[in-house]
Amino acid sequence: MLDDIDRRLLTALQKNAHLTAQELGEQLNLSPSQAGRRRQRLEAEGYIRGYHARLDPVQMGLNVQGFIQVHLGTHGPEHSASFARLMATxxxxxxxxxxxxxxxxxxRVYCDDLPSLNRLIHxxxxxxxxxxxxxSQIVMDQLKQDGPLPT
Incomplete structure (x- = not known):
């Protein structure tokens, strides 16, 4: 069970995963060691699955974001597994x-340009x-960035 302090800690870490135990403690009115232990417990219990850098796709040269709906003509475990392997590559x-x-x-895909998206599809x-x-649908503008989960 999450209490209010756990929820506030998760909210703070979703905004800035680099917060130190000292900074978390200050935000939560806890000692740094209490804040650090809570973070470790939430990690161990699987509430926090990892920490990631959020890269800017345009800076990375990924100028096209799109969504692709895929319709299978043949269903079955072997086809699903084969398609999952393809996606993983x-x-x-x-x-x-x-x-x-x-x-x-x-x-959800990110491609360098429209020809790259076309090659992925075809x-x-x-x-x-x-x-x-x-x-396929091409994203014209993203009005809300991928945000934190509600806590």
Missing amino acids: RPEIVSAWTMTGDADYLL DVLLPHQAVSRVH
Whole structure:
């Protein structure tokens, strides 16, 4: 169970994962050792899965963000596993979800440019034996950045 202090600690770390135990303690009105122990407990219990640097895609030359719905024509464990292996090999695919509804998968991708997105779709995804069709959407502007989870 999370108490109010745990929730405030998680909120603070989502805003700045570099906070020291001293800084966390000051924000939470705890001693640095208490704040550090709480952080360690939340890590050990799996509430905190890791710490990551958030890179700017445009600075990295990734000028096209898109979402691709993938529809399978053939279903079965071997096709799902094969498609999952394909997704794992492609760095452009930064997130993938299995979905209810019309599409079987939703992929979030970052590509250098439109030709790169086209190659991903036509040379990688569509040739897969289980894929029957894809539907892509290009992000024009991201109105809200990926934010912290509600605590």
